[in-house]
Amino acid sequence: MRIKILGSAAGGGFPQWNCACPNCRRFRDGKFHGSARTQTQIAIEANPEYAHRRYWTLINASPDLRSQILATKELRPFPDGNTSTSIREVYIPSADVDSLMGLLHLREFQGFRVLSTPAVRRIVAEENSIFRVLGRAAPPVEWISLEPVATVDTAKHHNPEGPPLLFSRAVPLGGEYPDYVSGRLRAALPADEAVIGLLFDHCGKRLFVAPTLPNRNTGWKEWAASSDVVLLDGTFWSDTELIHTGRSNKTAREIGHLPLSGPGGLLEQFPKSSKARKILLHMNNTNPILDEDSAEHRAVLEAGFEIAYDGMELHL
Numbered sequence: 001m002r003i004k005i006l007g008s009a010a011g012g013g014f015p016q017w018n019c020a021c022p023n024c025r026r027f028r029d030g031k032f033h034g035s036a037r038t039q040t041q042i043a044i045e046a047n048p049e050y051a052h053r054r055y056w057t058l059i060n061a062s063p064d065l066r067s068q069i070l071a072t073k074e075l076r077p078f079p080d081g082n083t084s085t086s087i088r089e090v091y092i093p094s095a096d097v098d099s100l101m102g103l104l105h106l107r108e109f110q111g112f113r114v115l116s117t118p119a120v121r122r123i124v125a126e127e128n129s130i131f132r133v134l135g136r137a138a139p140p141v142e143w144i145s146l147e148p149v150a151t152v153d154t155a156k157h158h159n160p161e162g163p164p165l166l167f168s169r170a171v172p173l174g175g176e177y178p179d180y181v182s183g184r185l186r187a188a189l190p191a192d193e194a195v196i197g198l199l200f201d202h203c204g205k206r207l208f209v210a211p212t213l214p215n216r217n218t219g220w221k222e223w224a225a226s227s228d229v230v231l232l233d234g235t236f237w238s239d240t241e242l243i244h245t246g247r248s249n250k251t252a253r254e255i256g257h258l259p260l261s262g263p264g265g266l267l268e269q270f271p272k273s274s275k276a277r278k279i280l281l282h283m284n285n286t287n288p289i290l291d292e293d294s295a296e297h298r299a300v301l302e303a304g305f306e307i308a309y310d311g312m313e314l315h316l
């Protein structure tokens with residue numbers, strides 16, 4: 001399995017267009033030791049070559065997806081035919097704008113598959129009619145339901161003639177639905193379909209992905225601990241980061257992100273017995289770990305975590 005991190009920041013990216021927090025300000029002034037980042041986007045290539053073509057799976061559909069695809073040579077259209085793409089499917093882990101918006105970049109009369117929980121599909125279908133543009137392709141974009149904890153054999157969807165190689169599982173993480181969802185629909189949706197982690201098994205190797213980790217349901221720990229690579233929520237260093245930087249009056253936990261530091265934070269909670277390669281992504285622009293000279297950056301590395309950057313590539 002090849003894993004490419006096309007974007008590694010939280011919503012807004014880094015720097016964020018309207019933010020003058022110390023990180024964003026120092027970055028614009030050329031006084032910041034660290035990289036700019038686009039919004040979180042992952043691509044994996046795990047299926048066998050089929051008809052001399054290699055197909056990719058996207059995890060998330062970021063608002064930066066168009067430029068992320070253009071910057072990635074593996075995602076270029078196949079040279080034969082007028083319209084073609086190596087992107088066969090897109091996993092959508094939540095209905096957050098930052099997970100969903102990129103689907104609109106894929107709207108150019110292109111068929112592909114979208115995998116999400118039934119609840120996320122209902123939010124799109126019932127309350128966000130702009131996404132109907134995806135139905136104009138022939139064949140239209142196909143939605144496949146991921147029931148939390150059920151196993152979906154995506155290879156079977158990919159290539160009916162080939163051996164099933166990529167298995168995925170939706171792990172409920174216990175988050176909430178975005179506030180743009182109407183109260184009427186929200187009341188009808190099950191809690192465990194709001195935010196999911198994704199577990200991929202491929203040829204005996206396991207990848208666990210959770211760019212948003214509310215941690216209200218801790219079942220993710222056993223899946224993450226048994227994985228070879230984990231890509232986990234690195235949005236906030238501290239629970240009060242948005243309050244201290246003047247960006248919000250809510251804590252990290254209140255908006256659905258387990259902070260990295262402090263009592264019960266991710267660095268403390270991640271199972272110590274795990275042999276997984278641990279990589280943080282989805283960093284908010286306020287997060288001090290983005291500053292490579294900071295004590296927080298060092299603390300994360302000393303705790304055995306890596307910090308994802310745009311263009312990072314892993315082989316598993």
Ligand SMILES: [Zn+2]
Nearest residue numbers: 019021024285
């Ligand atoms: Zn900022």
